[in-house]
Amino acid sequence: MNTQTKTGFTFTGWHMLASMLAFFGTIITVNFTMAYLASSTWSGLVVKNTYVASQEFNGKTAAIRAMLATGIEGELTVDRRGVVYHLTMPDQQVVEADVVTAHFKRPVGEKQNFMLTLLPAGDGRFVASKEILDGGWIVELIASRDGQTIMHEAERIFVAGE
Structure with a gap:
């Protein structure tokens, strides 16, 4: 066994x-x-100081409501060569502004952020020539006339190579 x-x-x-x-x-x-x-x-920052931003919220909301009541509309066109911004009223009446600035911000990171001052090109159009890098951007546009903001908007865009 x-x-x-x-x-x-x-x-x-x-x-x-x-x-x-x-x-x-x-x-x-x-x-x-x-x-x-x-x-x-990503830095994680949306605003520098959340307490101050919360205190300014109601004032900013009232200003935006007043601005929207004017009916001014902006149309943004961006390609790799530059920026065109067209301001009009709902009846296609041209809106003139003294200063138009465009703040380009990356959705993630701050290293490539920049600001452009757009120059008037007539008929409510404002232009700037600058090479815009490919990728996603958040463009904050501020138009003012006589020291008052007449248009303030932000658009998320994507620039693709040609």
């Missing part, structure tokens, strides 16, 4: 330790990687 027993794999404490280190090591590595990528690609 054969009394040999087949010896198989025995799961020991060392195996358990290796399994736990591999499992939690993977989780910790992924968490640190994601935290690093999140903090290195």
